[in-house]
Amino acid sequence: MRILALIAKRLLWFVPTAVGLIAVVFFISRVIPADPAALLAGETASREAIDALRTKLGLDRPLIVQLLDYYGQLLRGDLGTSLFTTRPVSADLMARLPATIELTLAAMIIAVVFGIPLGVVSATRRNTLVDHMLRIVTVGGLAVASFWLALVLQLVFAMDLGWLPLQGRISGFPPRPITGFMTVDAVISGRMDQLGSALRHLALPAITLAVPALATVVRFTRAGVLDTLGKPFVDYQNAIGIPRALIVWRYVLRNALTSTITQIGLLFGILLAGAVVIETVFQWPGIGTYAFEAILQSDYAAVMGFTVYAGGIFMIANLVVDVAHAMIDPRGGRA
Amino acid sequence: MNASQVFSLRRTWRAALLGGLGALALATGSGLATGPAAAQSKFVFANESDYDTMDPHVAFDVGRVAVRLNVYDGLMRWQKNPAVLEPWLAESYTVSQDGLTYTFKMKKGVKFHDGSEVKAGDVVYSLERVLALGKGAASLFKSMIDPGNAKAVDDHTVEFKLKKPSAIFLAVVPEIHVVNAALVKKNVAGDDWGGAWLSKNAAGSGAYQLDQFDPAVGFVAKRFTGHFKGWGPKFIDHIEFRGVKDTNTRVLGLLKGDFNGIGGYLQTDQIKKIEASGTAKVLDAESMRVMMMQFNVTREPFTDVHVRRALNMAFDYDGFNKQILGGLVERNPTPLPNTMWGNPKDAKGYSFDVEKAKAELAKAKVKIDRPIEVHYLTGFAQSEQAAQLYQNGLQKIGIQAKVIGTPWPTIVERFRKPETTPDISIYWISTYYADPHNWVGEMFHSGNAGTFKNAHHYKNLKVDELLDKAVQSTDQGERAKLYGDAVQIIVEDAPGLWIYNTKWFGPYSKNLHGIVFCPIGNAQEMRTAYYE
């Protein structure tokens, strides 16, 4: 019941936050000096043609009316039509979502699979050389500019060694999407060559995204394990002769991961909502590239649609994290 | 660059990385860096920009020309280099005495991809559609013809009645890409003229028939065996055009054989690398694409002709054309391409000379007491480098400049009013149709002030008069003289700065042949290409 109340309370806050966010972005996107009507009308359009188009698109009405109109649209589940792809923004986003989810999942898997064991090792070998090395790596992982890391990886593995593709999602024309997840689709249709190609394309962007996430996971796992190791039950288990490894990897880890899970949830939200720079560097056909191009082209409907999506994802991630936290730790929410 | 130095360093890397990370790469199976065996009947092109729509009446740019040239046909088509206007779906045409009525006789038995015949009604529908959508080439047509003034005299005769005589109507007729009216009408939603449907599908008669389209990737088309032009003994079965925005990916993809052709805006170093590769080659051809700067002549200090001339002497033409672009382009001292008819042979233009520039500046009556804004196009590294070099040159003659990147859509919007037009803007005027009017005609007629062609907001009654005469005359000799006179006045008046006319570069797989370059369309018509 308490958790349901928490969810209800958080959902209630969703509404004003979302309304505010949409208003903020709406005004930002409309201050852009480029005139969407002029863009659509084409390079050689006459002034009359542009004015006519502006009226047709409703861009000549007061901003506040347009904003209210947009809220109405949203309630009907309509994100508007992209000026440049001339398709509904929601369809564009849906078409690109699987690419972003696939990339995010791959990055998170790398971060978790390597991060948690490394964090445990770092904690159990506290203040040894291994621990110090890992600390340097984690601090470094958070300090490196992701786009620079991306370039270095591209330079070495794609350009110099030629092991991995430079950019994109698959070589050749992509097969017609079944689920939209390239790897899953390849397995379903039994195309192992496509699976290989998809995985190779996934490698560099996923590693780039995973580096800061990995650093965070290591850091929080280490702190959690250290904290739990100091708890009385560990001393007790030690005393009754349970093997040390079993204590650490089974009992301690389970108790130590609360804050790590919180971080994973938050990272997931951040990556899903805004891997703009990395997707752009790798020309990954996901939501991030879409958003960046929409901003550059002043495609206001697409910019708005993206922000609504990003805000939504981010807020849901936060909610899930809070709920998970409340379930794991009944004493209270996050600090 | 010292090659041995570079290589030894790179080898050191390799050693370190092979040891440390080899295992990882092997685990993902990436040691086998082989692409799929390139089937010889498929052509893959990596384009600089995306293919966001398949609608032939929405776009009028070189970036998306592949759809229009391969999937659609028009009454006429620009072919070869120098470009010649050839009857295409038309068999012949006549122009009335008063220059107002154009009558086209069409070829018989030409088939759309669905097997129905291409008829005059389809041409009329296509023009109506262009005018109704108001995009792409529509504004050009709107200035010449009103809706309802194209009519099908019979199934194979179509007639256009113009508002006033025009020397360029014929030149833009190829942009009336003929769609299958019956098929489009079946897919109309509301008043969209089938826009939603045609943006993803095709209804053409072109040499290739749309097979697959994904706006995030590109399109694939297969050979239409029933194309009216027929086929030679050798051809390509499937063509694929993909948007690949990163230059490096395009170049490396071409070298590896993933792509068979790539867009040609390349750095010198890349062209040299491709030529040295052994798997790919770079074709080149005389072309027409003028890089230039436009000064906003309505604002001080650009109101003063001496300032404008001094500005023309402050750009390091050789440093840019020869060093930065590696001599791949040719200096073009006037707004009209060197290779276009009408260009006066004796026009010398200006050269980089700091001392002369200072002397010219001394004659000016206005004072330059603020930093000048030089705008380049965001995302176009070449225009950015030109702006930086110009900033440097201006500093040498004592003018402070700010370099500002502005995206194309934004700058076009700012051009509309003199007050918002930047001081100096750097970009290109490409070949929209092969006629001097495309450059000097549209760039300096006061009627075009506020468009990207005349962002100078230049108004010179004498020039207007010459250009008006030229566009209404149908005698090429007379027109050449008129444009030539206009060019002389304009160079003297210096409302802009003209840098180069570029050659065309076409990087292709070594075994690809039969590419026919035409300045309109940049050789993207694949009908004649084949592998050997």
Next chain:
Amino acid sequence: MSGIAQVLRQIARDRSALVGLVLVMIVVLAAILAPVISTHPEAVWDMNPVNRLKPPGGEWVMGTDRMGADIYSRVVYGARITLLIALVAVGASLLIGVPIGLWAGWSELWIGEALMRVSDIFLAVPQIVLAIAIAQTLGPSIQNVILALSITYWPWFARLVYAEVRALKHETFIEAAIALGVPQWRIVLQHVLPNVASPIIVRTSIGMGFTILTAASLGFLGLGAPPPAPEWGRMISESREFLPEAWWYALAPGLAIFIVVMGFNLLGDGLRDILDPRLRRSHDR
């Protein structure tokens, strides 16, 4: 002040804080001494197309860029831009965020609550997303980058201070001060503010690193300081077209970003350990 001296002594004892401080000082000194330590001070504006894309060695320590300018000298001067952007943006965020957080947390009036909801709006999307939108709207310039970063970063301070103040309000010594009738503004300035200073200082150091990364990302996307400003993110972006041949092009600016961000992060971690052991427990649990 002996407090500062004590903190400095503790920094000297804490290894990561010391390393962080040294790294930050290296970059600060490079920025200050740029005219002295750069080999081609004119490289910031002078172009010599003849020298373009020369590899490192000899006259050019880190090679030259596409305009023939010395990359090492540009990176050194770039430290000025980077630090300026981060200092002003984080400073502005502090000036906006801290008073709002203090006031909202203390007064518990609806206006304060409303302001916190506004900060929630900004926190509802990753910072980079809004920063890109704002920077693109305003056009690329140093001022606009600073503006975009300040607008999107102040809520972090507001949130932090708000939470701290809310917790403090019910501490005995504050309740005692209220009961004694001490004027509210004096309680806030004399008792509340000093007690929230530590988390603010830690957040400021981490925020510097974070802001530098975001600013560099904006530069990389072409939304940062315009040329010829030697902005690190932009230099890295320029290099892409010349890879793999000009492998040195992005090396120096990338390392520079790494050093300064690492410095601020280490310093922030160290300060957290030193200033507020309680904070460390609650964060690193």
